Amino acid sequence: xxxxxxxxxxxxxxxxxxxxxxxxxxxxxxxxxxxxxxxxxxxxxxxxxxxxxxxxxxxxxxxxxxxxxxxxxxxxxxxxxxxxxxxxxxxxxxxxxxxxxxxxxxxxxxxxxxxxxxxxxxxxxxxxxxxxxxxxxxxxxxxxxxxxxxxxxxxxxxxxxxxxxxxxxxxxxxxxxxxxxxxxxxxxxxxxxxxxxxxxxxxxxxxxxxxxxxxxxxxxxxxxxxxxxxxxxxxxxxxxxxxxxxxxxxxxxxxxxxxxxxxxxxxxxxxxxxxxxxxxxxxxxxxxxxxxxxxxxxxxxxxxxxxxxxxxxxxxxxxxxxxxxxxxxxxxxxxx
Amino acid sequence: xxxxxxxxxxxxxxxxxxxxxxxxxxxxxxxxxxxxxxxxxxxxxxxxxxxxxxxxxxxxxxxxxxxxxxxxxxxxxxxxxxxxxxxxxxxxxxxxxxxxxxxxxxxxxxxxxxxxxx
Numbered sequence: 001x002x003x004x005x006x007x008x009x010x011x012x013x014x015x016x017x018x019x020x021x022x023x024x025x026x027x028x029x030x031x032x033x034x035x036x037x038x039x040x041x042x043x044x045x046x047x048x049x050x051x052x053x054x055x056x057x058x059x060x061x062x063x064x065x066x067x068x069x070x071x072x073x074x075x076x077x078x079x080x081x082x083x084x085x086x087x088x089x090x091x092x093x094x095x096x097x098x099x100x101x102x103x104x105x106x107x108x109x110x111x112x113x114x115x116x117x118x119x120x121x122x123x124x125x126x127x128x129x130x131x132x133x134x135x136x137x138x139x140x141x142x143x144x145x146x147x148x149x150x151x152x153x154x155x156x157x158x159x160x161x162x163x164x165x166x167x168x169x170x171x172x173x174x175x176x177x178x179x180x181x182x183x184x185x186x187x188x189x190x191x192x193x194x195x196x197x198x199x200x201x202x203x204x205x206x207x208x209x210x211x212x213x214x215x216x217x218x219x220x221x222x223x224x225x226x227x228x229x230x231x232x233x234x235x236x237x238x239x240x241x242x243x244x245x246x247x248x249x250x251x252x253x254x255x256x257x258x259x260x261x262x263x264x265x266x267x268x269x270x271x272x273x274x275x276x277x278x279x280x281x282x283x284x285x286x287x288x289x290x291x292x293x294x295x296x297x298x299x300x301x302x303x304x305x306x307x308x309x310x311x312x313x314x315x316x317x318x319x320x321x322x323x324x325x326x327x328x329x330x331x332x333x334x335x336x
Numbered sequence: 337x338x339x340x341x342x343x344x345x346x347x348x349x350x351x352x353x354x355x356x357x358x359x360x361x362x363x364x365x366x367x368x369x370x371x372x373x374x375x376x377x378x379x380x381x382x383x384x385x386x387x388x389x390x391x392x393x394x395x396x397x398x399x400x401x402x403x404x405x406x407x408x409x410x411x412x413x414x415x416x417x418x419x420x421x422x423x424x425x426x427x428x429x430x431x432x433x434x435x436x437x438x439x440x441x442x443x444x445x446x447x448x449x450x451x452x453x454x
Binding site for chain 1: 383
């Protein structure tokens with residue numbers, strides 16, 4: 001009867017009060033509301049069953065206990081956390097956690113000391129994002145003053161200068177958020193660039209393989225056949241490059257023969273004083289494999305001149321076909 | 337100002353005084369204060385104050401189980417609370433005198449010191 005109604009009302013009231021105090025840590029809330037039902041029952045018994053507004057009761061209770069007032073709650077009810085106070089609430093919980101564990105406090109202090117690194121990174125990241133939006137290379141030297149400006153701005157904002165207007169703080173938060181989101185991609189791009197730069201430097205150390213000796217478009221050249229302006233074959237020609245260096249077939253001039261792609265073995269000319277004539281073309285070839293294995297030496301009988309691919313080439317425009325180079329066969333000196 | 341405002345300033349000392357002679361639980365203390373003449377006091381305020389004084393170390397607290405009824409949390413004054421009460425008592429007396437003098441409707445007269453010519 002009345003007692004039952006009172007009990008139900010009291011319980012409902014007490015629940016509502018606890019609800020209103022749900023932003024407090026559970027311990028504290030329980031301390032505050034421990035004897036609540038009993039006290040309410042007693043009051044109701046003495047002065048009637050009008051319990052009043054639980055919210056007002058909770059506000060009075062928390063104020064007397066020294067807690068800050070709860071900010072206005074959303075209409076959706078206490079089930080949802082209040083978004084407006086969420087940052088403060090999180091911060092308060094965080095502070096509690098830090099205060100209770102010295103290890104966490106040490107870690108926090110460590111990371112706080114690293115904040116300047118974050119500021120510099122943020123400045124560089126903004127610069128990199130800007131450059132990529134403009135289509136320019138972040139690594140180019142032209143725009144580095146902007147990089148410096150971005151870093152200085154970021155550091156000054158981090159230090160707390162230039163605060164004051166709300167839009168400054170909001171822009172700062174948005175930019176920091178964007179930087180954090182984009183950071184993995186930025187770091188990835190940076191890693192790729194560094195990798196490229198490093199591997200480019202490794203070319204000299206032979207990491208990229210080039211075939212040794214004479215090559216054309218990466219394909220080895222085994223022999224060269226020269227024809228003069230009139231189209232006549234040149235029996236022996238000495239070739240040099242733009243620096244005056246002999247255009248040797250192989251860079252290892254101590255080699256005694258060269259394995260051509262058609263299976264033949266080519267040898268340098270003996271006629272160059274002081275060195276193997278690897279730049280005298282066309283290179284002669286060894287008659288028979290077996291000759292090399294025999295005595296490790298090659299004499300003239302075992303070597304033959306290599307045939308030209310064709311007897312003569314087209315004469316160049318403006319040349320006199322009558323003028324020839326040294327013919328293949330020796331002939332008497334021209335008559336005077 | 338109404339008594340609510342006044343009470344807010346002295347709630348601590350009022351609650352301490354209410355338990356100085358005998359421990360009590362929440363509503364008990366509310367009753368004592370109301371009986372002493374503080375009708376305006378809200379019980380939520382009293383409970384909150386009890387909690388705060390306990391946290392501050394001025395009160396002891398213990399739970400008394402009871403059969404067939406709810407457990408009651410009792411509060412009692414301890415040495416620190418007693419010291420606080422004594423201090424607040426002095427402060428209050430001085431303050432009350434000061435305020436009374438200030439609010440006196442009579443025009444203030446020059447105070448003569450001994451030896452001063454009239």
